Amino acid sequence: MSPLGLDVGTSRVVLAETAGNGASEEYKYLSQLNAFVRIPYSRITENILRKEGVPYSVHGADLVIHGNESERFADLLGREMRRPMRAGLVNSTEPESEGQLAEILASVLKDVTEKGRKITFSVPAPPLGATDSTAYHETAVKRILNELGFEAQSLNEGLAVVYAELAESNYTGIGISCGGGLCNVCFAYLSVPVLTFSIPKAGDYIDANTAQATGELATRIRITKEQEFRLGPSQPDKLHQVIASYYDEMIQALIEGMKESFRVSKTMPKLGRPIPLVLSGGSATPGGFVDRFQKAMGGTDFPIPVSEVRLASEPLYASAKGSLIAALSEA
Ligand SMILES: Nc1ncnc2c1ncn2[C@@H]1O[C@H](COP(=O)(O)OP(=O)(O)O)[C@@H](O)[C@H]1O
Ligand SMILES: [Mg+2]
Structure with a gap:
């Protein structure tokens, strides 16, 4: 069971895994927008979303569309996408955030869920001059990953790029x-x-x-x-x-x-x-x-x-790749 790297960004969540036999230094990536949009529930829409493989969940009378497709739906319906994170961190003032982030992480990780798999995820450094702590965020992401069955460890995002x-x-x-x-x-x-x-x-x-x-x-x-x-x-x-x-x-x-x-x-x-x-x-x-x-x-x-x-050679994937390299070095 090879370990995984995960970049949990405000805008995008990127998963990095080793490709092929693991002997060569090849990685593959999967990314989803860290965003969601709510639409009214209908059975027919749910069936189509499932058929198309669009990540969604049902919340009462709503369908919540997660990830990449949320952008198109928001655009078509003339609404803003909503996001579980702001300025690098889980938005602790918005009660829905953690649940929505959990859904998005679950959809990115749905094909790699063997229990006990090691995953290293990137976390931001505190903003310069600010006293805000990033501990709440780190704990929340770790809890979500643990609940999904992973053994999770954090890594500073800039260090991941290094x-x-x-x-x-x-x-x-x-x-x-x-x-x-x-x-x-x-x-x-x-x-x-x-x-x-x-x-x-x-x-x-x-x-x-x-x-x-x-x-x-x-x-x-x-x-x-x-x-x-x-x-x-x-x-x-x-x-x-x-x-x-x-x-x-x-x-x-x-x-x-x-x-x-x-x-x-x-x-x-x-x-x-x-x-x-x-x-x-x-x-x-x-x-x-x-x-x-x-x-x-x-x-x-x-x-x-x-x-x-x-x-960076692959600018959108560097943090995820570095997180994977850290995870591999501990394996
Ligand atoms: N091709 C591009 N040209 C300019 N900006 C881009 C491009 N692709 C993404 N971005 C911008 O990069 C930001 C997201 O970068 P990303 O590394 O995915 O963020 P995060 O780590 O915060 O999730 C967004 O502001 C997005 O608009
Ligand atoms: Mg990032």
Whole structure:
């Protein structure tokens, strides 16, 4: 029974498993949107959802559609999708959240449910400067996975990116995941996380603020951003310019966050050589992002020498892959 890796993100849940015989370093991935939408129950709809393999559950007089299909239904019915997580964490003020997250995790994991299987799941670092604890979130996810029959262990999300991408530098370097709710950063030295933090400016922040500035719906902004946006020297119109300006704000906040944390950290080793920095997550995928990030860093007195800035080989899967690598190393 080989172990599993799971990235529990605000926007998406990604499962990583070893593919084939386990001898080669091959992984396969399965992802679902971490979202749901409620529609009135009807027998015929339920039958069709089952036939199509769409994850759903029945709640009283409603059908709740989970995961990837929730987006299309929300769009067709002119509603917003709802989400069990906000800013990287289970939304503890919304009583339905934990139950909905449990349904979504169950649907992602439905084909791998041998009892007692080991699973490593990613958790965010607390936001920089905030005192909020991530313990509630971690405990909730662990409980859900235990109830589904897994033996669950958590892993910092930035460290997962380091495990996924920085084997060649013996897990020394900076791993960053730019997601929907948060950007997570981990500086690791020989696989030991020396410094971890998150910032609450990420994809959702870009969508919400662009929506407010332009009077469009956040969902529309997200679709534009995902389908055609790139960070270049110029933008075709006002909407794209606004998206770019919030992207720049996110990049600045990340760089300032790293500078500040490195400055105040007492545990920084004196590094013998420059270290690599890897970017991952959905919000790092637009064309030109790495260039923009590198230019923004170049303009500052970044406190440690960086050998290269690059995009993860599979940006959407890096956290899940790193979680799987951690799980495999314990097996
Ligand atoms: N091709 C793309 N171009 C730009 N942004 C994208 C793209 N794909 C996903 N995103 C954005 O990335 C964010 C989700 O990233 P993801 O790594 O899945 O997040 P999380 O870890 O928070 O679940 C969302 O804000 C989404 O709009
Ligand atoms: Mg993520």
